[in-house]
Structure formats: structure tokens, C-alpha cells
Amino acid sequence: MTYCPKCKQIYETNEKVCIKCKNELEEASTVCLTNVSSIYEADQIVQLLKTLDVIGFHKSEEAGDYLQIRQGFTFDRFNIFVSSYDLEKAQKILEDYQNATKINNSEKDIDNTDENDYPIDTYITRRRRVARSIIVVTFIMLFMFIATYFMSLIK
Numbered sequence: 001m002t003y004c005p006k007c008k009q010i011y012e013t014n015e016k017v018c019i020k021c022k023n024e025l026e027e028a029s030t031v032c033l034t035n036v037s038s039i040y041e042a043d044q045i046v047q048l049l050k051t052l053d054v055i056g057f058h059k060s061e062e063a064g065d066y067l068q069i070r071q072g073f074t075f076d077r078f079n080i081f082v083s084s085y086d087l088e089k090a091q092k093i094l095e096d097y098q099n100a101t102k103i104n105n106s107e108k109d110i111d112n113t114d115e116n117d118y119p120i121d122t123y124i125t126r127r128r129r130v131a132r133s134i135i136v137v138t139f140i141m142l143f144m145f146i147a148t149y150f151m152s153l154i155k
Contacts, residue, residue: 003028003085010085030081033090035061042078048097049082054090056082 002011002025004018011018011025018025033056036042042058049056058078082090 029084031084031087033080033082035077035079037077045080052093054086056080
């Protein structure tokens with residue numbers, strides 16, 4: 001398959017020159033757009049590209065496809081490929097997607113704050129640390145009480 005880099009017209013035939021703009025045609029090849037860490041994110045990006053008329057697919061690095069089928073998960077990354085003539089459009093779509101996910105993540109961070117403006121995770125961690133300290137102090141006091149009780153029995 002060939003395409004015109006100027007007007008982006010796609011040709012399935014063996015044309016050498018674009019019929020519209022008389023520019024020389026180039027061979028379309030697949031290029032790696034990006035790589036992601038999960039198959040779910042890869043599927044989501046490929047579906048987004050497909051809805052915006054960009055044909056793409058994902059392929060895992062190494063033995064990731066086999067591990068995904070065998071175990072249901074993989075630690076390999078997934079490469080997302082698109083056609084060379086759709087690369088610029090796909091990069092713009094990916095950039096918009098990443099900006100949208102950053103905005104959504106920052107909104108989640110704002111929602112996860114308490115009245116003291118601490119993130120919930122930090123708040124819970126502080127509460128757990130205080131609870132552990134109380135338990136440790138209680139056990140030390142209990143040990144000291146038992147030790148003094150037995151010391152009084154010995155005398």
C-alpha cells in the first residue's frame with residue numbers, strides 16, 4: 001500500500017505518482033507509536049484510534065502474548081503500532097488522551113483530600129502509625145505491670 005505524504009491519499013494500486021497533487025508516493029509501513037504497561041491500556045488506546053479512523057494494533061514485547069494467554073497477566077510492555085501515514089494524527093490523539101487522563105487523575109487527587117488538605121492515603125497512614133504506637137505503649141505498660149507484680153511476689 002502506498003500513500004501521498006502531501007495530501008494523505010491512500011493508493012491500493014501500484015501507482016507511483018499521486019493523481020491529485022502529482023507528488024511522488026511513499027510506501028506505507030507500520031511504526032511504533034508508544035508502549036504501555038498493561039493490555040487494558042493498550043486495548044483502550046487502539047479502540048480510541050479506531051474510532052477516530054486510525055488503524056492500529058498492539059503487540060507485546062518478548063513472550064508477553066504467551067504469558068497473557070497462559071497466566072492472564074504479563075510483566076512485559078505492549079507496543080502500539082500505526083501506519084506511517086497516520087503517525088502524526090495518532091500522535092495528536094495520543095497526546096490528547098494522555099492529557100485527558102492526567103486531568104482525570106488530578107481530579108481524583110483533589111477528591112481524595114480531607115478537611116486538613118492531606119491526601120486520604122497519608123491520613124490513613126498517620127492513623128495507622130498512631131494506632132501502632134498506642135498498641136506498643138500499652139504492651140510495654142502491661143509488661144511493666146506484670147514484672148512489678150512478680151517482683152512483689154518474690155520479696
